[in-house]
Amino acid sequence: MLNRLGSEQGATSLQYGIGQGTIELREQICEVMSLSGITGASPDDVVVTVGGQQALDLLARLFLDPGDVVLAEGPTYVGALGVFQAAQAQVRHVAMDADGLVPAALEEAIRANPRAKFLYTIPTFQNPAGVTLSAARREEILDICERAGLLVIEDDPYGMLSFEGDAPLPLRARRREGVFYCSTFSKTFAPGLRVGWILAPHAVREKLVMMSEANVLCPSAFAQGAVTQYLTTMPWREQIKVYREIYRERRDALLSALEDLMPAGTTWTRPSGGLFVWATLPEGLDSKAMMPRAIAARVAYVPGTGFYADGTGRGNMRLNFSFSAPERLREGVRRLSGVMEQELATRAVFGGTGPITPQRRRGSAAGDAPGPDLA
């Protein structure tokens, strides 16, 4: 495929392009979005970005001034926290349950932060929690935001990775006004190409393009060409079905291993798509303090703390089921459960299982031990 890209588009794919992204790719992106239920979007309103990450960065630059407040799920995507932190904004977390964002919690957060700039949400197969905002709640959340005049940034990298029928319609498919929709080809094609996009209300699209030009001149023409080739010449819809099958099998393996092997008192989410399960540890366990044991046992997880702006999350961890085959997942859970049992035993020996506060705390940038890759 890349050979063909070289021979057919060699000249243009090695040149500068326009800041908004190639028209060919933007048209394809509208196709892709229509599969998720966002119909009638104009390629004119699509801005191609260097991955979903640059999409978030542009929106943060557009809307945020130092000291501004952003509302976001708690926990939320670590890369978004990084972007908001770089913009010197403050993140206020809004609680979720098994059906996603809790409307009453959002209303409360808006009351407490009437000048919040926007709601950043990953409504479908959320990273890291794995939960999905129910269809009924989508309308409620949109109504609440509309009444409050609060913009919504909908981040949707995982919507296509559904295991049980189609995901509920994106927020942007339900409301055109006030919703910025971001997505990426990282989870459905190739993260290394760094191609994502924003579907923005017409009025601000031009601003986003200007900021992107100031930022990177234009997204890589080569990468855009590769994605366009992929979408036009490869059976990508079938490929996504293959991913769904593989990931569903892996999710099932992880969930049944958790069911069989986790120590009492552990709970977790049951995602109907995406890549992640979010686990809540028995009282007193600290996912970060337990990392060295996990590394020694050669089992990987991401401590919950990285997904909160306020240092909470010690009692949680994110488990990724997409990378490993079912047997490996089961083995991983077996090891993890051993690690938790050891830690529980040690805590029991040294005075109950109550939370033990670390000796010294620094800012989150300088953790007490090296952090894993959180993407």
Place this chain on the structure above:
Amino acid sequence: MELRVLVLAGGLSYERDVSLRSGRRVLDALKSTGIEAELHDADVSLLPALQADPPDAVVIALHGATGEDGSLRGVLDLCGVPYVGADARTARLAWDKPSAKARLREAGIPTPDWVALPHDRFSELGAVAVLDRIVSRLGLPLMVKPAQGGSGLGAAVVREAADLAAAMVGCFAYDSTALVEQYVAGTSLAVSIIDLGTGPSALPIVEIVPRDGVYDYAARYTAGLTTWHVPARLEPSVAARVTETALGAYQALGLRDLSRIDVIVSEDGEPHVLGCNVSPGLTETSLLPLAIQAAGVDLGAVLGALVERAVGRARRA
């Protein structure tokens, strides 16, 4: 004669990245002296590589257990490949802090008073009672650290008895045996010692000033959290005593070629040896290269000479 050296770096440990940086630095330094050098990880391809094309010597730039606990050195011995630095048995002794401290004490080298206990003793005898004994015997503040480990991981200062249990829990996440020792208020120092064949000699002392008081993992590897002074800002008489003590520790532990001795000099000017590192960090900002630079010698020349020593040892053997 043209020498070929394999530099081992990487490994599976918290210090993998540091090791890779050390390894590249060593590689450049060796090449600058005309030695042919290559980088290799400590993985399944290592033994086949050693067998297919045995190098004249190995330089170990691995940190953490693989590089320091002696086991890899034992395997190199099995392969008949000479390496720079302490032999397998010495490395094993030095890696285990309680063993190293016992050896230092036998040799009359001051080291903070300590007790080392495995997790199981606490569960059998009751943690409260044991911790109580520790505090009444050693006093406060205390330093808790894994018996085996490095980079300050799992280490904590305990100023109040009530905090000791939490420090033990943190420590036992890293190792099944904990070392609890008296905390020495003073200045942290690193004394690098090199023996190019004419006996061990100490390089200028490096003084470590962690912004937040403790030279832990974050302080070591986060820019701006630590400042260094080379040579250390010590009275000449104190500096001389520190050097002499570090050389004594080097000899007592049976070290070879190069090592870094970690010392705290208390407010009364007395040096206390905490331990040593048989595979010291060699990145641009690591302590040993700082000392080499301050001594006005070239890292490549030092490593080249140590490689020749290692090759010579193997020939004589």
